[in-house]
Amino acid sequence: MTATRRGWWRTALGLVLTALMLFPVYWMINVSFTRDQDMRKSPPYWFPVNGTFEGYRAVLEQQGPYLLTSLIVGLGTVLLTLVVSAPAAFSLAKLRPRGGGVLSFVLLIAQMIPGIIMAMGFYAIYLSTGVLNTVPGLIVADSTLAVPFAVLIFTTFMSGIPEELMQAARVDGATPLRVFWSVVLPISRNSIITVSLFAFLWAWSDFIFASTLDQGGAGQPITLGIYHYIGNNNQQWNAIMATAVVASIPATVLLVIAQRYVAAGVTAGAVKD
Amino acid sequence: MARPTPDTAADPSKGRHGPAAVAKTRSPARAAGLRTPSWVGWLFVAPALAFYVVFVLRPIVLTVQYSLYRWDGIGPSTWVGLANYGKVFTDPDLFDSILNAVKLILFFSVIPVLLGLAIASTIRRIATSRLALVARTVLFLPQVIPLVAAGIAWTWVLSSTGVVNQVLSHLGLGGVTRAWLGDFSTALPAVGVIGAWVLLGLCTLLLLAGMSRIDPALYEAARLDGAGSMREFLSITVPILRQEIGVCVTVTVIAALASFDIVYISTQGGPGNSTMVPGLEIYYLAFSERQVGMASALAVVLMVLVLICALPIQWLTKDKNS
Numbered sequence: 001m002t003a004t005r006r007g008w009w010r011t012a013l014g015l016v017l018t019a020l021m022l023f024p025v026y027w028m029i030n031v032s033f034t035r036d037q038d039m040r041k042s043p044p045y046w047f048p049v050n051g052t053f054e055g056y057r058a059v060l061e062q063q064g065p066y067l068l069t070s071l072i073v074g075l076g077t078v079l080l081t082l083v084v085s086a087p088a089a090f091s092l093a094k095l096r097p098r099g100g101g102v103l104s105f106v107l108l109i110a111q112m113i114p115g116i117i118m119a120m121g122f123y124a125i126y127l128s129t130g131v132l133n134t135v136p137g138l139i140v141a142d143s144t145l146a147v148p149f150a151v152l153i154f155t156t157f158m159s160g161i162p163e164e165l166m167q168a169a170r171v172d173g174a175t176p177l178r179v180f181w182s183v184v185l186p187i188s189r190n191s192i193i194t195v196s197l198f199a200f201l202w203a204w205s206d207f208i209f210a211s212t213l214d215q216g217g218a219g220q221p222i223t224l225g226i227y228h229y230i231g232n233n234n235q236q237w238n239a240i241m242a243t244a245v246v247a248s249i250p251a252t253v254l255l256v257i258a259q260r261y262v263a264a265g266v267t268a269g270a271v272k273d
Numbered sequence: 274m275a276r277p278t279p280d281t282a283a284d285p286s287k288g289r290h291g292p293a294a295v296a297k298t299r300s301p302a303r304a305a306g307l308r309t310p311s312w313v314g315w316l317f318v319a320p321a322l323a324f325y326v327v328f329v330l331r332p333i334v335l336t337v338q339y340s341l342y343r344w345d346g347i348g349p350s351t352w353v354g355l356a357n358y359g360k361v362f363t364d365p366d367l368f369d370s371i372l373n374a375v376k377l378i379l380f381f382s383v384i385p386v387l388l389g390l391a392i393a394s395t396i397r398r399i400a401t402s403r404l405a406l407v408a409r410t411v412l413f414l415p416q417v418i419p420l421v422a423a424g425i426a427w428t429w430v431l432s433s434t435g436v437v438n439q440v441l442s443h444l445g446l447g448g449v450t451r452a453w454l455g456d457f458s459t460a461l462p463a464v465g466v467i468g469a470w471v472l473l474g475l476c477t478l479l480l481l482a483g484m485s486r487i488d489p490a491l492y493e494a495a496r497l498d499g500a501g502s503m504r505e506f507l508s509i510t511v512p513i514l515r516q517e518i519g520v521c522v523t524v525t526v527i528a529a530l531a532s533f534d535i536v537y538i539s540t541q542g543g544p545g546n547s548t549m550v551p552g553l554e555i556y557y558l559a560f561s562e563r564q565v566g567m568a569s570a571l572a573v574v575l576m577v578l579v580l581i582c583a584l585p586i587q588w589l590t591k592d593k594n595s
Contacts, residue, residue, distance in 0.1 A: 010395055010396070010398060011402075011404060013395060014395070014396055014404050014405065014408050015404065017392065017408070018404075018407060018408045018411045018412075021411050021412055021414070021415070021470070021473070021474070022411050022414070023430075024415075024423065024426045024427055024430055024470065025414060025415075025418065025423075025426065027426060027429070027430055027436060028422065028425070028426035028429075031429060040434045043439060043443065044436060044439060083320070084320050084321050084324055085321060087317040087318070087320065087321075088317060088318045088320065088321035088322075090317055091314045091315070091316075091317035091318045092318070095309045095313060095314035095317060096314065097311040097312075097313075097314025097315045097318065098311050099311075099315075100314060100315075100318055102322070103318050103321060103322050103325075106322070106325045106326075106329065106330065107321075107325065108587070109329070109580075110325055110329045112527060112579050112580060112583050112584075113329065113333065113576060113579070114527075114530070114531030114533075114551075114552055114572075114575055114576065114579060115531060115533060115552070116531070116533055116552040116553075116555050116556055116572070117332075117333075117336060117555070117572045117575065117576060118328075118329065118332065119556075120332065120336065120555070120559050120568065120569070120572060121328065121329070121331070121332020121333070121335065121336065122328065122332070123559075123560075124332065124335065125327075125328070125331075125332070140328070141328075143324075144324070144325070144328055144329060147321060147324065147325075151321065176309050176313050176317070180317070201417050204419065205417075205418070205419035205420060205421070207419065207420060207421050207533075207534045207537070207538075208533050208534060211537075212556070212560060222419075223419050223421045226419075226421050226422065226425060227421060227538070230425070230538070237429065240425060241425065241426070241429070244419075244421070244422035244425045244426060245422075247418075247419050247421070247422050248418035248419065248422045251417040251418050251419070252414065252417065252418065254417070255410060255413060255414065255417050256410060259409075259410065262413065262417075263409075263478070263482070266413075266475065266478050266479060266482065267478075267479070267482040
């Protein structure tokens, strides 16, 4: 009796909490469908009845290029992150060169440097090399966020690969590069997915680098697309919210379909050794 | 489904004990000519190292250098020694931004970690249920949707005609309604609430993952000894989760001190300077007011502050492993 009552309690608490946490997101969706004249209605429509697709029409008309840029930046960041971090992690986990700890230390520090400070550094470099306001510049900046995490995930996983497996290949005359490419990388599939997922999500949601390094760029990501709405003192709240909803969709879809990899990333981040 | 599985990178025990055990049994073979020369190892590390030396270490050194000059970013610079630092600590606007960031720790760090502990130990017992699965996804949602989008949603929820005020009015609390993000006394806490909302899910998930490793027999033993839930929580859960709690605190304290996106979107530092944080101040100084020297000095102070807060926690959690 007590057991079931306690269970009921927890379920109710869980429901209330879930609803509270979800509310701002739900409200964003609700407002995105609300007609302009109902925007300040009291009490508000709690559900998108009498809704409108006006906001989404505006998104389709105006935000396409921003979304495309975000997609390119996201995929570019995934690629660059993998190319830079996987070999480094392989070396740290398996080749263990003398002094390799320097890299681990640099990555640890890099993880703690506030984004705005990195942005200032990038700005100076980009200004003098002419990559300011370009998509490749943004990809490089976003990758610095993901690489420390990626090296951590890969190193943790690759350390667990049995030495026998690699030695068998070495005895057959495979070079370290060959071992890395043909033995280690294929086994690391799950970690590659986890890393790609997070690199993409971070690049997609980045605002700090976009607003400092790509403010005047021809191709701007969706986070700036949203921001310009506010800057314009726009009163079209359904369009603003619709943009926010569309910007959140890729992240949400990835979270739901790749839950296992997200969880792996979250917990692996906890083991910073 | 969200539980860490052995075939992913998530299993910490595997990563830690696996290679050690292997190395012990296989070390003779390793020594027998299959070792890779160090320079080959360095070759694999080189891209990452170069990347970080150029894009992280060099800018940090330059920032320290700039902080000793008065410079508009374009023209000639004047050596001013430590004057910029003096101003960071004496100019009320600049120093208040640091104080605001410290105050945000209450919301970004203390609340998510405490609440996360409470929620995790609550839903741990229903962890296998469908509701718990949904709850985990929902909890993590704020972490993955762009902060800009979240900031916009919250700005609307908390606005003077927003849904929070409408609910308050209906409850007969019309007197306390206000533009939460536009009021001098409530703007900073309101920004804090947004931050707590974002970080709560991350903390809860981390702590849940830690709890799934605790042997249920420990709780049974404690219960047999007559321990209540509170006692169980304090004597078993918290000590075992020390490492996870450490990580939560590190991540959230950094998020508080280095906050930028949420503040920029929701208040831009206002009203007045009541929600100004160092990250935003550096942005204004460097990119709008062209005071690169001042911005750099504040940046160095912020960096030192973050390292002072984060490194000891890192070290503490590491200590336990070895």
